[in-house]
Amino acid sequence: MRGSFLKILSDFDGVLTNLTEEAERARQLFDAYLFEIAGEEISRQCIAAAQEKIRQSPHLNGWRSRGRVTAFADEDGFIYVNGLAACLDDQAREPGLAADLLTQLRKIGLDQFSHLAGRAYAAMVRETESGRMKPMDEGAGRVLKELIHRGHSIVVVSNSGTDRIRKILADSDVGEELRKQNGSIRIRGDARKFELGEAAETLLVENYTIPVDRPVYRNIILEERPDVVIGDVLSLDLALPIHLGGATRIFLRRRDYTPSWSLNFMEKRQKGAPGGILEQFDDLLALA
Numbered sequence: 048m049r050g051s052f053l054k055i056l057s058d059f060d061g062v063l064t065n066l067t068e069e070a071e072r073a074r075q076l077f078d079a080y081l082f083e084i085a086g087e088e089i090s091r092q093c094i095a096a097a098q099e100k101i102r103q104s105p106h107l108n109g110w111r112s113r114g115r116v117t118a119f120a121d122e123d124g125f126i127y128v129n130g131l132a133a134c135l136d137d138q139a140r141e142p143g144l145a146a147d148l149l150t151q152l153r154k155i156g157l158d159q160f161s162h163l164a165g166r167a168y169a170a171m172v173r174e175t176e177s178g179r180m181k182p183m184d185e186g187a188g189r190v191l192k193e194l195i196h197r198g199h200s201i202v203v204v205s206n207s208g209t210d211r212i213r214k215i216l217a218d219s220d221v222g223e224e225l226r227k228q229n230g231s232i233r234i235r236g237d238a239r240k241f242e243l244g245e246a247a248e249t250l251l252v253e254n255y256t257i258p259v260d261r262p263v264y265r266n267i268i269l270e271e272r273p274d275v276v277i278g279d280v281l282s283l284d285l286a287l288p289i290h291l292g293g294a295t296r297i298f299l300r301r302r303d304y305t306p307s308w309s310l311n312f313m314e315k316r317q318k319g320a321p322g323g324i325l326e327q328f329d330d331l332l333a334l335a
């Protein structure tokens with residue numbers, strides 16, 4: 048801790064924004080592309096089968112890095128789309144409808160369903176940039192501004208691109224602070240928190256085995272040495288700082304999509320470790 052001033056490392060999507068509309072749009076675009084490329088009926092059948100598989104085993108499905116699940120399909124809406132694509136990629140390894148769909152995708156240069164998910168995500172980001180969606184959470188900019196006013200510093204660390212984050216924050220109450228040279232808020236986008244290393248270390252939460260060897264995110268945490276870490280996704284944002292331990296206060300921002308296994312874990316943890324569950328972003332003002 049630097050005197051009583053805190054360095055707060057916050058995730059972006061789902062913490063400073065409400066990602067529901069953007070995630071729904073990414074999903075809509077993913078489906079629409081697939082319908083267009085491979086036909087609606089067969090696509091719907093494949094998607095339904097993949098969704099059922101995810102529903103039965105969310106702990107085995109999600110966003111993959113090096114073939115391992117790095118974030119789970121039930122943790123947020125963006126991860127769900129990645130999980131759906133990864134599940135279709137699995138199914139396409141055996142002869143069947145998914146393999147037939149993949150053949151259609153390959154004809155237009157897409158080697159995996161995951162690449163189609165990437166294309167849908169990129170299109171959604173462009174739509175947000177064009178002003179079609181306003182994901183910034185009401186009040187989050189005001190809270191950031193107040194924290195800075197009190198002498199704390201903010202580092203936004205996110206898998207989203209720095210440009211995307213900057214454009215969205217620029218329209219909020221913290222926009223002016225962001226435009227200052229050496230201001231008290233910085234953005235570290237493209238943080239690749241999802242990227243896994245070789246080590247087998249994990250954090251086991253119920254039947255979810257969360258890999259904690261995240262070399263890019265680890266370097267950021269070791270460089271920044273934050274007093275507070277906030278995220279809305281246990282696997283991507285919090286599992287590594289929890290694993291690293293120390294006095295860092297770690298908060299899970301609760302959302303309507305937050306899975307019960309994440310909440311249960313954080314509730315138990317907060318009895319013996321600094322941090323807990325953040326019901327609202329405003330609650331930070333009572334802590335700092």
Ligand SMILES: [Mg+2]
Nearest residue numbers: 058060061279
């Ligand atoms: Mg997030």
